[in-house]
Amino acid sequence: MGEFELIRRFFASAACATGGEGIALGIGDDCALLQLPPFDQLAVSTDSLVAGVHFPLDADPYLLGQRALAVSVSDLAAMGAAPVAFTLALTLPEARADWLEAFANGLCAMARGCGIGLVGGDTTRGPLSLTLTVFGRVPAGQALTRAGARPGDLLCVGGSLGDGAGALPLVLGERQDNSAQAQYLLQRYWAPQPQLDLGQALRGLATAALDISDGLLADCGHIARASKVALLVDAARVPLSAALEGLFSREFALNCALAGGDDYRLAFTLPADALASIQADWPEVAVIGRVEAGQGVHLLDASGAELQPPALGYQHFGSQGD
Template sequence: MGEFELIDRFFRRPVRRQPLGIGDDCALLAPAPGMQLAVSSDLLVEGRHFLSTVDPARLGHKCLAVNLSDLGACGARPVAFTLALSLPQADAAWLAPFANGLLALADEHGCELVGGDTTRGPLTVCITVFGDVPAGQALLRSSARPGDEVWVSGHLGDARAALEVFRGRLSLPTPAFEKARARLEQPTPRVALGQALRGTATAAIDVSDGLAGDLGHILRQSGVGACLSQPALPPLMAISDALATDPALACVLHGGDDYELAFTAPAERHQAVIRAAARSRTPVHCIGRIEAEPGLRLRDAQGHITSVRDAGFDHFA
C-alpha cells in the first residue's frame, strides 16, 4: 500500500462544510465574522507519549483528544484539524482501528480532517487543531485575580496511576487498573465545559503535565499564588482512599495526561460555574483560592499549610 492509497483508504472523507478538505496543497480557513481562530499542535511519540502495546483505536482517540483539550481550555469550538503521521510501515490492520478511533472523536465534535502528511519513520503522530471563539472571549492563563476560586473538572491522577502500574511501581486490582488505564489511553476532552465557562471563568488551562505544574502556569502568567485544600481535591476514580496515601496525592498533584480543565472564577460566580458545569454535563470541584502571595500551597485536613512544587513535566529536564 502506497502513501496516497493509505490517505484515500483511511483518511479521505467528504467535506461537510468549508474549510476545504484533503486534496489541495493547503486547507483554506476563514473564521466567521466576529470570531478569532484558535490553533494548537501536539506531537505524540511512541515510547515517550504512549506505549507500543496501546490499542490503536484508543491511540487515535487520544491523539485528537489532547488537541481538543487545548481548545476546551481556551473556550473554543472545534472546526478542523490536520494529521501528520510517521509510520514504520503501512499496516492496514493497525491503520483501520487508529483511523476509526480518531475520526469517531472528530465526528463527535464536528471537527473535520482537512490535510496533513504521511511518511515512513518511527511511529509519531502530530495533529494541529483549529477552532473558533468569539473575539475577546477566549479563556487565557493570565487573568486570575486574588480572591478567585480555583476549580478542576472531573478526576485527577488516574492516568498517572495507570502509568505507575505499567512501570511496576504500583499495584491495583484489575478492575481499578482497567478504569485507570482507560483514563490514560482514552481521555475525555472538556470542550463543552470550556465553551460554557466563557464569560464566567477568569483563567483556564488543560491539565496535561500535572495539576501543580499546569496551575503554576496560570499563577506565574497572572502574577498571583494559590492555596489548595487537600480534602477538596477530587479523589482518584481507581483508588477509593486516594488522598490518604502519599503516592496517591502525588498522582493527583503531579500526574500528567489527565486532560481535565483547571480554571479560576470570582467567588461571586460560584453558582454560575455550577450552572456551566451542569449545561456541559461535566463534574467540577472547587479546590482552593487564588492569593496575592506568589507560589502554590496546600492546606491539609488539620489546617497545616505546605509549599507545593509547581513545576510540571518537562521532556528535557
C-alpha cells in the first residue's frame, strides 16, 4: 500500500475529515485553510507520542487513536480554547490495513466527541510514532495561561486525580484484574476526556491554568514559576476516585494523584468569590490548596506541616527534580 492510497483510504475519507466550523479547506491540498471569527486568536499545540516511551508497542490501535488525540486536545482545554482542527504525522514500521482502520476509527471517535476535524498531516516509514498538532480559537486576550495566579487565590482541580497512573500496571500487564474498578481506570487512561467546556467557562475567572499531564506537583510547579508565587497543596483534599482507592492502598493512590501524571484534568487558580459559580455547573471541581506569596509548590498535611513530596513527575531528559 502506497503513502497516498493509505491517506485516501484511512484518513482523507474518515468521518472526522469532512470539515466543520472554522475549516475552510481540509485534506487534499498543499495546506489546510482555517477561518477564525474576527478578534479570535489561534491556539496551537503539538504533541509527539513514541512507541515504547508513551505507549506499549502492542497497544490496541483503536485505544491508541483515542488517547493520542485526547491528550493533545487537552492542551486546548487548558488555554480555554474551542477546538477547530488537527493534523497527524504518522510514522509506521509497516502499513497494515487492520491496524490503520482500527487506529483511524479510534481517532475519529475522539474527534467527534471533542468537535475537532482532521485537516492534514504526513505519513512515513520508521519506528511507530505519532505527532499531532491541534488548533483552537479563543477570544483575543481571554486565553488562560500559567502566569497570573495571585496570593489569596484558591488552587483547584477539575476532578479526581491519579486514575491514569493507577491504570499503568494494568496497561503494562504487571497486574491482571477484570473488576469494574480496573475497567474504570483503564477507561480513564485510554480515553481521557479533555475538559473543554470547563476551560472555556474559566475564561475571565481563572487567574492561571494548565492541564495535568506530568503529575499534579510537577505541573503546579509550572504555575508557581510563571506566576512567581507559592502554591500550597493540602494532601488530604486531593480528590481520589473510588476505583483507585478500591484497588490500591491510600498511600499508593495518593502518590499516583500527586506525581503519576496522565490525568488530563485542569488545575487552575481562582478567586474565592468565583468558586460557587464554577461548582454549580462542575460539582466535581475540588479546592486542593491556595496561593501565597513566595515560590515553589509545598505539600501540607492536615495540620499544615510540610510533607516530603514523592517524585515530582515524568521528565524525558535529566533526572527527577532537575
